[in-house]
Amino acid sequence: MSTGMSTPGLVISAPASGTGKTTLMLGLLRAFSQQGLAVQPFKSGPDYIDPAFHRAASGRPSVNLDSWAMSRGMIADQISAGQDADLVLAEGSMGLFDGVAVTGESGNGASADISEMTGWPVVLVVDVSGQAQSAAAVAKGFATYNPNVTLAGVVLNRVASPRHEALTRVGMDAMGIEVLGALPRVKSIEMPERHLGLVQAQEQDGLDAILTEAAKFVSEHVDLERLRAAAQPSQPISSPSQNGTVLDMTPPGQRIALAQDDAFSFVYPHLLQGWRAAGAEILPFSPLANQAPDTSADVCWLPGGYPELHAGKIAAADKFRTGLQVFAQTRPVHGECGGYMAMGAALIDKDGTRHQMAGLLGLVTSYAKRKMHLGYRQATLTHPLPGFEAQSHLRGHEFHYSTILEQPDAPLACVRDATGTEVPETGSVRGHASGTFFHLITKATTS
Incomplete structure (x- = not known):
């Protein structure tokens, strides 16, 4: 209570x-x-x-x-x-x-x-x-x-x-x-x-x-x-239990390399607060400044943002790309929406120009034909995600205008909208790399 x-x-x-x-x-x-x-x-x-x-x-x-x-x-x-x-x-x-x-x-x-x-x-x-x-x-x-x-x-x-x-x-x-x-x-x-x-x-x-x-x-x-x-x-907010509170947000690792700049800025404050409250350390780095994730980190997290506005600069960031590839050989890398797209093979901007991305996943996305994807998402993981076991039930939100052209990797989750209807944006996983189009809000207290 x-x-x-x-x-x-x-x-x-x-x-x-x-x-x-x-x-x-x-x-x-x-x-x-x-x-x-x-x-x-x-x-x-x-x-x-x-x-x-x-x-x-x-x-x-x-x-x-x-x-x-x-x-x-x-x-x-x-x-x-x-x-x-x-x-x-x-x-x-x-x-x-x-x-x-x-x-x-x-x-x-x-x-x-x-x-x-x-x-x-x-x-x-x-x-x-x-x-x-x-x-x-x-x-x-x-x-x-x-x-x-x-x-x-x-x-x-x-x-x-x-x-x-x-x-x-x-x-x-x-x-x-x-x-x-x-x-x-x-x-x-x-x-x-x-x-x-x-x-x-x-x-x-x-x-x-x-x-x-x-x-x-x-x-x-x-x-x-x-x-x-x-x-x-x-007024007092009654709660049958404290499951799902900020303090219960399991961090994806003890030391988290977090991409943070104009292209990767969308991470919910309550996630960072919950991670820190659980004792995790956050190590920010900037892909746009051609920085690689800290090699001492346990996990790398790429938030959403606007990679399509900076696609050329991301493609030219060779130290970032190489560092991310080396990191993913032994440790988890997860991306949300824009971060997910940056982990893919390529991103095609609104003018039709193809930009090389990190290549941790086979995902190819395009803004040449804009289509809005908007709504709450409830996901049941088919593979583990940093901080969550397989079969965990997550809640999040999706909002982007990109279109998937190629997604050859295994789906990360069964994803449904708020009404329970399945959506095709399942996320994907390859080795230690994973990504979703939805932004994680919390772990569901019920399935």
Whole structure:
């Protein structure tokens, strides 16, 4: 049983994607931080992109909370990251109640699960473009859809004029819904639309200025005091056992050579935290700097990222490639998504150019014909994986646009989506080398 957490929290959510919740979230993080508050960000769901910006805006690492993949005990452990903060802000994903059709470890992945589990009220960002009083009907529906989810109030977004705001407020007042702010329609605050990883977000030219401007924009149009006053401490999270908590994350080795640079940056913070908590040592190296994994390491781990943006540089990194090949002769090497592709025979970029990869596996992938692969994954290992025995049940998430042209090696696992339907991206294994297209979140507490 978790004892809860005294730090007050809020969930920043919306009826749908693309309504402006990330802009509000980043503006709030930076604005409250400028006031001298320690603000702990969280992200609902298996997202790498938003947490990168959260960290840049708040100065604190953002933590993923995933009700489909994580047990209640693990979520309770994750939430403890905010125990020394003044305020918790958790950004939702998609619409507030959107999740998969089948319940996972402790929910279906919806942001509402996190609100219900923690007791953090929801600040709903409502895009009022093309409507006025009617927006209140939407907000009222969200306020009453689940009686265990509390709506703190709404922030109106993309308000066209003072008259538009006044009419919209009339509808909200009639429904008894508090308006915490109204953001006028502007384009200067929108975040850069390109895929950015954990390192890239912090190094993005002009990002700090954008975040500062977002804080100014939000501060001028949102009542920060009222919003903060609506936050509530986390309620105790009951858990039948502590299986699947961060402290139970088995590291893949005692000394882990971890690829970390602009091409390989996608690794969940809770994995690194769990590995370190179990006593493992992490030894970072940069393939883009033509560095080989530390020869004293027990295992090498290549996270996901954007190898397709750096394929030429990876192909030219002869010391990295040779070092990885030598390492794999005697010790395990595992890659996730981008790391998996870099372990293959070749990667074909969007222009059709073929780049030589490490050749530990026969995998050939292509971005010449983009196809989105997106969703939760549940895998039953047919071969051992560093840190996991064969027949282990793992939960993860897959998101990439590459197409498999060749995959001649043995499949690593039987992989299914959240509904139990098999997917062809099984991962593969050859000798000490293995890889998956899904990013590991946790070991499932049940099969």
